[in-house]
Amino acid sequence: MTETQPATSSAPALEVAGLAKSFGSLLVASDVHLRVESGERRGLIGVNGAGKTTLFNMIAGELKPDRGSIGFFGDNITRDSVIQRTLKGLGRTYQVSTLVPSVTVRENLALARGDGRLPSLWQPWQSRLDGDLMTTADQLGLTAVLDETVANLSYGTLRQLELAMVMAQKPRLLLLDEPAAGLSHAERQVLQDILHELPREVTLLMIEHDMEMVLALSDCISVLHQGEMFAEGSPDEIAAHQGVRDIYLGRAND
Amino acid sequence: MKREHLLILAIVAALVAWPLLMGNYAVAQANRAMIYALAALSFSLLAGRLGWFSLCQTTFAGISGYTVAILGVRYGLPFPLVVLLALLLTTFSAVIFGLLTVRSRKVSFLMLTLALGQMVWALSFQWVDVTGGYNGIAGVRMPVYGGVDLNDTRIFYVMVTTVTVAIFLAMWRLYRSPFGLLLLGIQENEQRMRALGHPVALARFSAFVLAGAIAGVAGVFLVYDMGIMSPSPLGLGHAVWVLTAAVLGGYRSLLGPAIGVAILITLETLVAQYTDRHMMVIGLVLLLSILLMPRGLAEVLEQRFKRKSKPQASVTTTTRGE
Numbered sequence: 001m002t003e004t005q006p007a008t009s010s011a012p013a014l015e016v017a018g019l020a021k022s023f024g025s026l027l028v029a030s031d032v033h034l035r036v037e038s039g040e041r042r043g044l045i046g047v048n049g050a051g052k053t054t055l056f057n058m059i060a061g062e063l064k065p066d067r068g069s070i071g072f073f074g075d076n077i078t079r080d081s082v083i084q085r086t087l088k089g090l091g092r093t094y095q096v097s098t099l100v101p102s103v104t105v106r107e108n109l110a111l112a113r114g115d116g117r118l119p120s121l122w123q124p125w126q127s128r129l130d131g132d133l134m135t136t137a138d139q140l141g142l143t144a145v146l147d148e149t150v151a152n153l154s155y156g157t158l159r160q161l162e163l164a165m166v167m168a169q170k171p172r173l174l175l176l177d178e179p180a181a182g183l184s185h186a187e188r189q190v191l192q193d194i195l196h197e198l199p200r201e202v203t204l205l206m207i208e209h210d211m212e213m214v215l216a217l218s219d220c221i222s223v224l225h226q227g228e229m230f231a232e233g234s235p236d237e238i239a240a241h242q243g244v245r246d247i248y249l250g251r252a253n254d
Numbered sequence: 255m256k257r258e259h260l261l262i263l264a265i266v267a268a269l270v271a272w273p274l275l276m277g278n279y280a281v282a283q284a285n286r287a288m289i290y291a292l293a294a295l296s297f298s299l300l301a302g303r304l305g306w307f308s309l310c311q312t313t314f315a316g317i318s319g320y321t322v323a324i325l326g327v328r329y330g331l332p333f334p335l336v337v338l339l340a341l342l343l344t345t346f347s348a349v350i351f352g353l354l355t356v357r358s359r360k361v362s363f364l365m366l367t368l369a370l371g372q373m374v375w376a377l378s379f380q381w382v383d384v385t386g387g388y389n390g391i392a393g394v395r396m397p398v399y400g401g402v403d404l405n406d407t408r409i410f411y412v413m414v415t416t417v418t419v420a421i422f423l424a425m426w427r428l429y430r431s432p433f434g435l436l437l438l439g440i441q442e443n444e445q446r447m448r449a450l451g452h453p454v455a456l457a458r459f460s461a462f463v464l465a466g467a468i469a470g471v472a473g474v475f476l477v478y479d480m481g482i483m484s485p486s487p488l489g490l491g492h493a494v495w496v497l498t499a500a501v502l503g504g505y506r507s508l509l510g511p512a513i514g515v516a517i518l519i520t521l522e523t524l525v526a527q528y529t530d531r532h533m534m535v536i537g538l539v540l541l542l543s544i545l546l547m548p549r550g551l552a553e554v555l556e557q558r559f560k561r562k563s564k565p566q567a568s569v570t571t572t573t574r575g576e
């Protein structure tokens with residue numbers, strides 16, 4: 001490392017501090033703190049309605065927090081727009097995949113990797129499909145369905161397409177909202193292998209209900225409960241954590 | 255050679271043959287049809303790609319037409335300059351309207367374009383000093399260059415056809431470009447396009463300005479075709495006529511608006527020969543066709559076309575781009 005280089009390499013990939021959000025009288029986040037180191041694989045769990053997706057929406061800029069700040073590799077992005085965050089290297093998938101239903105998988109892939117500028121009005125759209133993109137699509141098992149209309153895809157394939165599109169963007173931080181939901185056992189295995197093999201330049205923050213997968217992939221797991229981070233620790237610690245077990249068994253409110 | 259290239263060749267051949275085989279009246283009708291096809295294309299670019307239904311595309315044609323009439327007849331500026339200024343002013347108007355509408359959603363977009371269109375329409379008959387009020391500005395004519403009268407129906411046909419074909423071909427490229435695809439993506443999943451790093455507002459705005467410029471070209475030809483500029487082309491009736499043609503033909507496809515205009519003009523001409531109540535007959539035909547072909551005639555034709563051809567990689571783009 002040269003002396004001119006700032007200390008950002010040690011800055012966390014994500015630093016959420018004091019984040020709060022309520023929808024009317026429903027308090028979804030009261031004081032959320034979350035620090036994810038660069039290169040880390042972090043699992044985010046919590047019961048249905050705990051506010052996990054809402055937290056992602058705030059990190060990605062689709063929802064404005066009431067309070068708090070969001071740091072991204074040492075850069076305060078709290079006020080950045082969605083597109084600015086994307087261009088800085090934040091990528092996400094959605095719990096409910098939709099994409100562009102009326103066109104083919106290939107055409108959707110051609111829409112990946114926006115660069116903040118207006119795309120060509122003259123070149124054919126196929127010119128945006130390069131070897132890199134097609135390799136990613138192939139890894140995710142999309143080769144056979146490239147010419148299918150997205151509206152006709154099975155749910156599992158749709159999830160794979162969504163993942164291919166965000167991975168093509170080569171994000172520095174990848175937020176995955178329940179990537180395994182709706183996948184068959186075999187598809188889950190493929191997904192797990194792909195995520196396992198992601199280079200460490202990509203930091204991963206993953207919401208997932210499939211505990212087996214979370215435990216296998218994560219370096220560290222955070223538990224969101226009642227608007228705050230309830231616990232944080234290694235997969236073994238979380239699996240053994242009595243409080244976390246109670247939440248999942250519905251006894252934490254007693 | 256691909257099927258779509260054959261289709262383009264067939265259309266161009268038909269357009270070349272038309273003035274050679276048909277009489278003056280039919281050629282004049284074709285002129286009018288191509289002008290309205292451009293207006294309907296302008297509408298369809300927004301409706302089909304972005305899901306934005308505009309009631310002010312004919313207003314842009316009107317602004318263009320008035321500029322030609324005022325600068326050409328009142329101020330006697332030379333023809334090329336008049337046309338250039340008309341297109342510039344129309345594009346500038348589209349920029350202003352675009353800034354006002356770019357953040358709006360479907361219904362509010364429709365209402366905003368209605369309001370803007372009605373404002374300009376009102377201006378066109380109330381600002382009598384400039385526009386000549388209801389009487390309009392008569393005597394709008396193209397020049398005679400070296401003994402060639404550009405107003406001659408067949409000469410005019412050559413000009414309109416060349417420009418119309420060029421614009422449709424350019425749109426054919428645009429519909430299948432990443433930009434065209436992005437517009438569809440915005441219509442169906444705006445949030446996602448943003449998250450993928452695309453400038454959604456800029457893309458919408460660009461499409462709007464482009465559509466305005468196309469309508470401006472239609473307006474230039476319209477005013478020279480009519481020889482007079484009056485408020486009526488800016489009225490709601492014209493906007494709805496163009497919308498009807500686009501829906502009838504299929505505004506999602508490239509040729510749909512042209513097909514719709516051709517059908518509507520043919521119907522009007524035919525039915526008017528037999529009955530005074532031609533609007534009722536046309537209304538009935540419209541009602542039936544929209545009930546039977548909600549996505550427009552062009553897409554019905556495409557479905558047939560598709561069924562006959564083998565499924566291949568380019569089919570889906572071909573059919574939607576056409």
Ligand SMILES: Nc1ncnc2c1ncn2[C@@H]1O[C@H](COP(=O)(O)OP(=O)(O)OP(=O)(O)O)[C@@H](O)[C@H]1O
Pocket residue numbers: 023026028046047048049050051052053054055095
């Ligand atoms: N836009 C919104 N407006 C109002 N309420 C919302 C909105 N988004 C989420 N909520 C509510 O906030 C709470 C948290 O929702 P969220 O989707 O973040 O939960 P989650 O942890 O992702 O749950 P799940 O595991 O079911 O996906 C829920 O009660 C939900 O109904």
Ligand SMILES: [Mg+2]
Pocket residue numbers: 052053054095
């Ligand atoms: Mg959720």
